[in-house]
Amino acid sequence: MVRMNWMIAGAALLLIGSAPAGKWQPHDTLVATGTIAAEGLQGSWRSVNDLGDGRFATSTDLKAFRTGDIFDGRSHWRIDRSGGSHKLDSPFAERRTQTSAWLARFGWMQAGFGGAQRGAAVTRTDKGRRYSVLTATPRGGEPVELWFDTATGELARAVEQDWFYKVETRYADYRAVAGRRLPFSIVHSSGGNEERITIDSYRLLPRAPADSYAAPRQPDDHTIPAAGTTVAATPFPQLEIAASVNGRPMHFLFDTGGHSILSPDAARALGLTPVGGTRSGGSGAGTIAEQFTRVKELRIGDAVMRDQFFSILDLGYSSFERGAQPPLDGLLGLEVVERFITRIDYRAGKMTLLPRDSAVTCKSGWVAARFTSDMPTIEAQLDGIRAPFTIDTGNNGSLQLYAHWLKQQGVTARYNRGVEAVSYGAGGPSRNWVMYAQTFAVGSGTVRHPMVRTTDDKGGVALSISEAGNLGTDTLANYTITLDYGRSRVCMDYVPGYAPVPFGRAGLRAIKTDPQTILVSFVNDGGPAAQAGLRKNDKLISVDGRGARELGGGELTRAFTQKPGTRVRVRYARDGQEREVEIVLREMLAVPGGGQGG
Helix, strand or coil, X not given: CEECCCCCCCCCCCCCCCCCCCCXXXXXXXXXXXXXXXXXXXXXXXXXXXXXXXXXXXXXXXXCCEEEEEECCCCEEEECCCCCEEECCCHXXXXXXXXXXXXXXXXXXXXXXXXXXXXXXXXXXXXXXXXXXXXXXXXXXXXXXXEEXXXXXXEEEEEEECCCCEEEEEEEEEEEECCEEEEEEEEEEECCEEEEEEEEEEEEECCCCCCCCCCCCCCCCEECCCCCXXXXXXXXXXXXXXXXXXXXXXXXEECCCCCCXXXXXXXXXXXXXXXXXXXXXECCCCEEEEEEEEEEEEEECCEEEEEEEEEEECCXXXXXXXXXXXXXXXXXXXXXXXXXXXXXXXXXXXXXXXXCCCCCCCCCCCEECEECXXXXXXEEEXXXXXXXXXXXXXXXXXXXXXXXXXXXXXXXXXXXXXXXXEEEECCEEEEEEEEECCEEEECCEEEECCEEEEECCCCHHHHCCCCCEEECHHHHCCEEEEEEHHHCEEEEEECCCCCCCCCCCCCEEEEEEECCEEEEEEECCCCHHHHHCCCCCCEEEEECCEEHHHXXXXXXXXXXXXXXXXXXXXEEEECCEEEEEEEECCCCCCCHHHCCCC
């Protein structure tokens, strides 16, 4: 999973000033226009807010891409950088939208605090200024912390908790507008990124401009045969598909938790010029640099997408390496599924794209797909506990459980144990504890003994407060999955007989950091590798006689998950000296009852 860190389309403009000097009509509309500097780019910005019911529409044009948010009083749509759109309709997203609507209509100025619960104010000092700080929780919404400057009475800051990160908005340069004082400088910050909005003008209108809150249309930038198209999809070690960009054949990881991404090498091979600059994150606590570009054509089988936005991200050699084959060229995900119904058949090793208006059936019965951000969430049951889980085909491992949900359910002790391990994502390495749960159930089938993991990450998606966890290949490959975002639904047809990859039996984690280097990044104390003498930061030269250049993550996994008792010959380097040892594999994490985990 890769999360794009943008705040441009995150929420309605917080139009809050000092106490009103003049009365505005309940259904007046406030239109703000200005400029924005964000993600290393500059462009135009516009917001339309209904002061009566809190409907809002924001749009940003940074030339390289456009984004937006629309809330019509019932549904909230996110328009992403590609021009595609989907609803933000998870329970958490709907609560955040209610808070945004409350702020957009000046709820704190209204009688009864606009129906919001109001916490006690406390005085705080920051950088020599004093603030009166209180928490407001709108009816049906999420809390927002409001900082009022005690010298002016004006709102200086608002702090909100989003999916797994905080968003801070600062307000300054207040001026009189139609009887109230409003900010002409607004700065959003989150995850080390910042966007600065400078308001040029506010206009108070008796009604909103026509179609301001109309649902966005999908862009007319794609074609597909009426019968759809099917391409090969290799599920191990990552869900890989072939595609072409500007006529050049390429290979991509298909990631429902990610966006259209090119590696820097792939962008250079295509002769593309990157623009802008920001930070992006996901699994793991860190962030990485991100730039942007556009391509003339993306082709997947007979499906064609024209004039497409791509991010350029260096996710690290280990994320894209394929052993002796050239590395993957990038990721494809949300932008494809927004435009086409997408069916992933793990067992048959194929992916089918269909027109959005196709009549498709689901043997197990459709389940609702909801969004907090850009990744679909479904309701399922883990060990009999019903909870929301994200579908992340870019997670090629086990089901990850989030600390917030574990604590909320009082089951931290049950799952926060097991064998220590390390996983990797867009945010870097993540320390995990791995065990087997009893059951995972959705649709018509039940997975017995799914492998699950927890983490103590202090950043990244592990801090999610909106879902219970993230479904990876170990769980998803038990199903044929149909993603129908246009109808807000997912089909999870259970296919019996999947044999998941066992937990590693060597007691180590090794990643390929360049074409000829395999780095030992983790060794379990007392495990087979440790007993053979291997340590963290050793470099593997060969495994069972195969050199590092021809080995990749898939080959290493196969070598180190062979039957217990298998002897694996490993040659490695440490401090300039080479050594050769045998690792005797053993069960590090046994499946309950001696069966196969799911």
